[in-house]
Amino acid sequence: MNETQPQQHTGSYYAATLNQPTKYPSLKGEQSADVCVIGAGFTGVSTALHLAERGYNVHVVEANRVGWGASGRNGGQMIGGISGESTLASSLGKNIDQMVWDMRWAGHEIIRERVATYGIQCDLKAGYLDVAIKKRHLDSFEKDLDALEKFDFPHEFRMLSKAETADTIGTDAYIGALLNMGNGHVHPLNLCIGEALAAESVGATFYEQSPVLNIEHGNKPKVITTYGSVSADFVVLAGNAYHFLEPKLRGILFPVHSFILATEPLPEDLVKFVNPKDLAVCDPNFVLEYFRLSADKRLLFGGRCNYSGSDPQVIRRNLLPRMLKIYPELNDVKIDYAWGGTIGVTVNRVPQLGRLSPNIFYSQGYSGHGVNVTHLAGQIMADAVAGTLERFDLFANIKPVRIPGAYTFGKQMVALGMFYYQLKDRL
Numbered sequence: 241m242n243e244t245q246p247q248q249h250t251g252s253y254y255a256a257t258l259n260q261p262t263k264y265p266s267l268k269g270e271q272s273a274d275v276c277v278i279g280a281g282f283t284g285v286s287t288a289l290h291l292a293e294r295g296y297n298v299h300v301v302e303a304n305r306v307g308w309g310a311s312g313r314n315g316g317q318m319i320g321g322i323s324g325e326s327t328l329a330s331s332l333g334k335n336i337d338q339m340v341w342d343m344r345w346a347g348h349e350i351i352r353e354r355v356a357t358y359g360i361q362c363d364l365k366a367g368y369l370d371v372a373i374k375k376r377h378l379d380s381f382e383k384d385l386d387a388l389e390k391f392d393f394p395h396e397f398r399m400l401s402k403a404e405t406a407d408t409i410g411t412d413a414y415i416g417a418l419l420n421m422g423n424g425h426v427h428p429l430n431l432c433i434g435e436a437l438a439a440e441s442v443g444a445t446f447y448e449q450s451p452v453l454n455i456e457h458g459n460k461p462k463v464i465t466t467y468g469s470v471s472a473d474f475v476v477l478a479g480n481a482y483h484f485l486e487p488k489l490r491g492i493l494f495p496v497h498s499f500i501l502a503t504e505p506l507p508e509d510l511v512k513f514v515n516p517k518d519l520a521v522c523d524p525n526f527v528l529e530y531f532r533l534s535a536d537k538r539l540l541f542g543g544r545c546n547y548s549g550s551d552p553q554v555i556r557r558n559l560l561p562r563m564l565k566i567y568p569e570l571n572d573v574k575i576d577y578a579w580g581g582t583i584g585v586t587v588n589r590v591p592q593l594g595r596l597s598p599n600i601f602y603s604q605g606y607s608g609h610g611v612n613v614t615h616l617a618g619q620i621m622a623d624a625v626a627g628t629l630e631r632f633d634l635f636a637n638i639k640p641v642r643i644p645g646a647y648t649f650g651k652q653m654v655a656l657g658m659f660y661y662q663l664k665d666r667l
């Protein structure tokens with residue numbers, strides 16, 4: 241793909257079930273704003289909405305379409321937590337337990353609040369299962385359970401035995417699970433577009449099909465596309481794994497690919513069998529598998545794999561045997577959609593929030609935990625622009641690990657990385 245050639249949405253189930261496609265104009269002429277956000281995924285849109293609600297004049301410049309990247313293609317699983325939390329906690333010292341704990345769930349609260357305030361139709365549902373394949377997974381869920389108890393988590397949560405897990409999700413592939421009704425799932429593209437419309441309704445301006453080609457740094461940075469520019473007091477970079485501008489940012493992020501199959505809508509008896517409680521389900525491996533039902537009762541089954549293309553046949557060949565291993569009962573079910581996207585993974589797994597210069601901020605690298613954390617990140621970015629740096633500094637003070645050749649040798653390094661993690665998952 242030519243990175244500067246604007247694209248339409250990928251052929252996903254989400255793109256096929258959009259409430260309202262966006263058709264924002266491309267950026268033309270010389271514009272000015274308080275803040276220019278580059279990238280209209282969850283990070284960019286969430287930042288823009290937080291800022292516009294506070295009265296900032298925000299312009300968002302998107303290379304493709306709102307939600308075109310990982311935000312509009314993901315599993316839709318709203319999972320609490322920030323990746324790399326132990327690194328985060330150990331580098332921060334004592335007395336920040338409550339703060340880190342609150343940040344684990346902050347993104348969920350933001351999503352629920354926005355869905356309610358702006359009436360966003362995005363199939364938001366409560367309920368999630370962490371499923372265990374190995375004993376060490378159960379041990380780690382027990383620790384999570386202790387923390388949920390310690391902090392008085394306000395939603396239902398409990399461990400499920402192997403038999404209860406099998407009853408709940410119709411498969412004996414797992415040895416137990418942690419049920420958490422504070423997590424959930426959502427149609428991510430409809431959420432992202434709903435939030436963009438909300439931001440527009442409070443004054444934000446969006447441009448699509450406008451790849452940013454250059455940023456002139458300075459007192460008033462200038463964001464430049466083929467036909468226009470935005471001069472702003474602040475710039476927020478929110479391109480994550482699709483970012484192709486600043487080599488400094490690409491060098492600290494691994495692109496990892498994840499893929500999803502959507503079956504045809506399942507008949508009622510199969511729905512009752514595979515997921516009667518309508519929970520999102522995810523295993524803890526790095527080369528993980530995750531699944532849930534869509535609003536129209538398709539099984540959306542996802543997993544990471546060592547492939548970087550977008551050919552639905554290859555995706556299907558890779559994921560279908562994995563889906564049938566868990567649900568052999570779905571052997572005769574048709575697959576209607578297969579698609580994939582790119583995630584930004586950091587070496588220490590801690591999301592990277594920082595600045596390239598005093599007025600150019602960035603946020604990226606959620607290492608798979610994006611739906612929740614991007615919403616928190618948007619709030620932290622908006623705080624940083626407004627001069628409140630407490631939570632921003634927690635992240636910005638952690639030095640990102642640079643990966644020599646991460647971008648140039650991306651595919652080879654990803655293949656090596658996936659192999660390493662596959663071995664680790666098996667232990």
Ligand SMILES: Cc1cc2nc3c(=O)[nH]c(=O)nc-3n(C[C@H](O)[C@H](O)[C@H](O)COP(=O)(O)OP(=O)(O)OC[C@H]3O[C@@H](n4cnc5c(N)ncnc54)[C@H](O)[C@@H]3O)c2cc1C
Pocket residue numbers: 278279280281282283284301302303304305306307308309310311312313314315316317318319450451452453478479480481482483484485497498499500530542580581582583584603604606607608609610611612614
């Ligand atoms: C298949 C898949 C499944 C996933 N499942 C889950 C899940 O179930 N739960 C979960 O929590 N997370 C999941 N994730 C991760 C999550 O989707 C991401 O972490 C999150 O969406 C990142 O959001 P973002 O806004 O930072 O980046 P993106 O959504 O990737 O958005 C970046 C945007 O920036 C734009 N951009 C880049 N460069 C430029 C430029 N130069 N000019 C203009 N625009 C530019 C791109 O076009 C893109 O639209 C999944 C990811 C994938 C790919």
